[in-house]
Amino acid sequence: MFPVFAPAILALADGTVFEGVAIGSTGQTVGEVVFNTALTGYQEILTDPSYRQQIVTLTYPHIGNVGVNDEDVESGAIQAAGLIIKDLPQLHANFRADQSLGEYLRREGIVAIAGLDTRALTRHLREKGAQNGAIVALREGDALTDTVRAQAVAAAQAAPSMAGLDLARVVTTRAPYEWTQTEWRLARADGGRGYGQLTQPRFHVVAYDFGVKYNILRMLAERGCRITVVPAQTPAADVLALQPDGVFLSNGPGDPQPCDYAIAAAATLIERGVPTFGICLGHQIMALASGARTFKMKFGHHGANHPVKDLDTGRVSITSQNHGFAVDAASLPPTLRATHVSLFDGTLQGIARTDRPAFGFQGHPEASPGPHDIAYLFDRFTALMAAAGK
Numbered sequence: 536m537f538p539v540f541a542p543a544i545l546a547l548a549d550g551t552v553f554e555g556v557a558i559g560s561t562g563q564t565v566g567e568v569v570f571n572t573a574l575t576g577y578q579e580i581l582t583d584p585s586y587r588q589q590i591v592t593l594t595y596p597h598i599g600n601v602g603v604n605d606e607d608v609e610s611g612a613i614q615a616a617g618l619i620i621k622d623l624p625q626l627h628a629n630f631r632a633d634q635s636l637g638e639y640l641r642r643e644g645i646v647a648i649a650g651l652d653t654r655a656l657t658r659h660l661r662e663k664g665a666q667n668g669a670i671v672a673l674r675e676g677d678a679l680t681d682t683v684r685a686q687a688v689a690a691a692q693a694a695p696s697m698a699g700l701d702l703a704r705v706v707t708t709r710a711p712y713e714w715t716q717t718e719w720r721l722a723r724a725d726g727g728r729g730y731g732q733l734t735q736p737r738f739h740v741v742a743y744d745f746g747v748k749y750n751i752l753r754m755l756a757e758r759g760c761r762i763t764v765v766p767a768q769t770p771a772a773d774v775l776a777l778q779p780d781g782v783f784l785s786n787g788p789g790d791p792q793p794c795d796y797a798i799a800a801a802a803t804l805i806e807r808g809v810p811t812f813g814i815c816l817g818h819q820i821m822a823l824a825s826g827a828r829t830f831k832m833k834f835g836h837h838g839a840n841h842p843v844k845d846l847d848t849g850r851v852s853i854t855s856q857n858h859g860f861a862v863d864a865a866s867l868p869p870t871l872r873a874t875h876v877s878l879f880d881g882t883l884q885g886i887a888r889t890d891r892p893a894f895g896f897q898g899h900p901e902a903s904p905g906p907h908d909i910a911y912l913f914d915r916f917t918a919l920m921a922a923a924g925k
């Protein structure tokens with residue numbers, strides 16, 4: 536029996552209302568509505584902690600075809616505040632699937648909507664900018680009234696703005712832990728060579744968890760890193776006491792600016808000459824720690840086909856992206872140089888310290904599913920640690 540879907544609406548803070556059907560839990564969710572243009576990877580997107588308090592609309596129309604499995608997760612749970620898609624196939628098929636997308640959303644209590652015009656919504660967000668929204672998913676038989684619409688718009692307007700929000704401290708691990716992984720969990724973003732091999736640990740990396748994605752840890756482990764993951768608010772002195780060969784600053788949700796504890800810790804560790812690599816939020820924190828500024832973008836970058844140019848080599852990589860803030864290229868102090876730039880809008884994508892072994896990248900070199908063009912940055916990090924005497 537195919538399910539009968541109850542009505543649902545998406546209301547934006549500017550008063551625009553889209554109607555569709557409920558494909559997840561019933562109830563209401565609020566968050567910043569952003570669009571992601573990747574064709575694949577809906578499970579990785581939903582479980583990426585950087586999507587906390589964001590409602591994601593996927594521009595690819597058929598989402599759910601291959602169901603859901605317990606391997607393709609980037610964290611232990613769905614992190615996005617909600618999901619918006621055009622069409623949920625009524626049957627899924629994949630040998631690895633153990634449930635449907637709808638079942639997964641309901642099991643995790645996520646409110647989601649399908650059946651609306653995601654192209655119109657995406658155009659709207661591109662023109663007006665990312666803004667807060669509310670999804671209201673009604674129970675079967677409940678009527679969609681003007682009161683429900685008005686309440687949803689009011690809920691969207693009452694939601695907190697992403698600018699100024701420190702969410703890293705919300706999603707981070709409560710206690711430090713050592714990353715371990717089994718064969719089947721090894722990274723797939725290894726340049727298409729298939730499943731990677733664990734290498735005998737050569738480096739000890741302390742990874743700040745601001746909302747870290749599993750595949751980053753897998754790719755570091757594959758390159759011979761033993762990894763101690765620490766909470767976002769761990770002081771630099773505690774990290775130095777672990778005698779790391781390198782420090783990794785992870786991706787994560789929210790605005791980097793209020794993460795003063797992380798900015799202070801990163802500044803100390805970089806100053807002390809510890810090889811440091813930052814991805815996305817970690818890259819932004821490294822920039823702030825070095826005296827640059829960040830700003831909120833109009834609708835950000837969320838997709839898997841963004842061309843980025845390496846300014847040192849001229850090489851263009853197709854990259855995965857997920858960010859709503861960026862480092863202001865005009866704010867770089869003399870100790871920071873631009874290493875990568877987005878060929879979509881010219882915004883800064885990579886930075887490196889001129890006086891210390893530290894660099895950051897705005898996109899996702901660990902992208903799983905790919906593209907894997909920029910995975911070479913992980914090798915750059917291990918090379919920095921090797922050069923520092925390991």
Ligand SMILES: NC(=O)CC[C@H](N)C(=O)O
Binds near residue numbers: 788790815860
């Ligand atoms: N993926 C990330 O780390 C995102 C960083 C930050 N939250 C932003 O939106 O820009």
